[in-house]
Amino acid sequence: MTFLFLLLLGIATYLIVQRTVAEITRTPVWLLWLVLMTPALILGGWTLMYGTEQPPPSPLIIWPSIICLLLYWLLFQWGRSTPRDTQNQPQAIASQSVIHPTAEPVPVRPIEPTEETQLRNCFPWSVYYIHNIEYRPQAVICRGQIRTTPTQAYQKIKANIEAEFGDRFLVIFQEGFNGKPFFVLVPNTQAAKSTREQEQITRPGLALFLLLATLVTTTLVGAQMAGFKPEELASNPSILWQGLPYALGLMTILGIHELGHYLTARYYKIRATLPYFIPLPVFLGTFGAFIQMRSPIPHRKALFDLSIAGPLAGFVITLPLLIWGLVNSEIVPLNEEAGLLNREALNPKSSILLAFISKLALGSELTSTSAINLHPIAIAGFLGLIVTALNLMPVGQLDGGHIVHAMFGQKSALVIGQVSRLLLLLLSLVQQAFLPWAIILLFIPLIDEPALNDVTELDNKRDILGLMAMALLIIIVLPLPQAIANLLQI
Known part of the structure; x- marks a missing residue:
């Protein structure tokens, strides 16, 4: 029974590590998996040696867990992707979580090529110096360098975009895996709905x-x-x-x-x-x-x-x-x-x-x-x-x-x-x-x-x-x- 549990735990752990952090760190998946599995392997070995009647001592549970968690964090940070990697590949946060439930596909007019200049003008160089603009199916990602506090930057950029484009977009401010914050413009589908529909939410x-x-x-x-x-x-x-x-x-x-x-x-x-x-x-x-x-x-x-x-x-x-x-x-x-x-x-x-x-x-x-x-x-x-x-x-x-x-x-x-x-x-x-x-x-x-x-x-x-x-x-x-x-x- 203990062997079967460890086998299932090992498979689940490997799949979790592979799916969640493999794209954002260069540390081998098998090494991260081994570090996370070490406490379970220690407890499994204790159970095989002494049986379930004799519980393991507390230090055998606490210290391996603490040491392995610290080691996992250090290995993860050591192998974390560089800014160059995150610029060449879509970030997991940008590609997965910016598509908010309020941003379902509806007939909302996207930004046209002629409007890009207007969009760039919404980012003053003294607030957020914009480097490039990426176009996605349901989002426009604006990357650059923040030059003030995050709160002031978000309020200013949001106000500028609303003044220029009205309520067409939700303005999202996120931090990338490279530590640099970026803006995301998502079509605001709620604005396309009538006030009566908005009130009938329950x-x-x-x-x-x-x-x-x-x-x-x-x-x-x-x-x-x-x-x-x-x-x-x-x-x-x-x-x-x-x-x-x-x-x-x-x-x-x-x-x-x-x-x-x-x-x-x-x-x-x-x-x-x-x-x-x-x-x-x-x-x-x-x-x-x-x-x-x-x-x-x-x-x-x-x-x-x-x-x-x-x-x-x-x-x-x-x-x-x-x-x-x-x-x-x-x-x-x-x-x-x-x-x-x-x-x-x-x-x-x-x-x-x-x-x-x-x-x-x-x-x-x-x-x-x-x-x-x-x-x-x-x-x-x-x-x-x-x-x-x-x-x-x-x-x-x-x-x-x-x-x-x-x-x-x-x-x-x-x-x-x-x-x-x-x-x-x-x-x-x-x-x-x-x-x-x-x-x-x-x-x-x-x-x-x-x-x-x-x-x-x-x-x-x-x-x-x-x-x-x-x-x-x-x-x-x-x-x-x-x-x-x-x-x-x-």
Whole structure:
């Protein structure tokens, strides 16, 4: 089993490296792959020698991971493509992510040869000295040398282009793999649509229907979690009331999460739909909720705020629900079946944060031989932690992916996303409950859509908040070290 897992992990890792960084670094793919696989090979060797009954020591997990990540970063930077390469070949960001959802092919008049002089005049030499203009099927890429701050450059160039061409184009400012920022003009299809069409971005009737349908499915699942069988529900519908605490708790967490996104979008005047819930008659009763953005994000500050608002709002409502649910949960003996996903015998040491919250809620009742039979509200709160962690994963178009994109730029976010997917696969060797999520992350694209001004960096306060969000992710997903467990007496 261990050999099969390592084989699948090795194949997946090689494909990820080949598809994501092979074109932007000269370091051989096999060398990068070997560095990333080293921690997994070490843990695999330990498992083959000592079996699954004896867990590997913490230093054997931590130090190889840290050393290999640093070595991977150094090798990647050492072999990164030179500016000459990026000028001769289309950059991945320019060729893939500038085609914004608002830039679908429509009858928008492109720039004609006679208009190129007008376009060049939009770039004052004291702001952005333009070198060349590249024409793509759905974009015009203007490369040059920035001579002022990114914010001032973007505002000035955007104002000039709007004065010259009206609302024909969205003006995007990105940083290339060679470190030099460039402008991209994308046809503004939203301008071709009527005001009435722009206002009809959401369907309240559908949102309400999905909300009620999800309330029904989560209530059914909640009743089954309370110990009632489906045939009992058919003969006595009043039993459904027993599933309502779980349903309301989980839907409140998911709803507040999406409401954080929605209100932040409204603050930045980004057009967004109402939250849509996804009902599911089995498993958890729902597959989550989502909102859709129907207009581009203006800058990295807005991208950061919009992305972090959901997880933080959901986490704030999750904490009191989880604590209340744990206080009303039952202490049961710890056995071999206790684990992260066993709601009837949850091992609180499966998560650092969960261990501290459980000790706070249960006090001296929780010992090293205790597990927790979760109250329905505690189940909802526990799932709220899982939802927060999954959304904070710094991969692609997840909230965490947007956060690291806003903090470090799109180029660095690609590398961070790739490493994060592989680290979660590595963690699944210790916490097998994370294996399905690790596999799902492999299918999430690493390329994230740029903000219109994707060059201006965040302020220090947002950088610190972003690092705190990543720290929250870590203490949710990592198991409690034995040394801290001894201090907590659990």
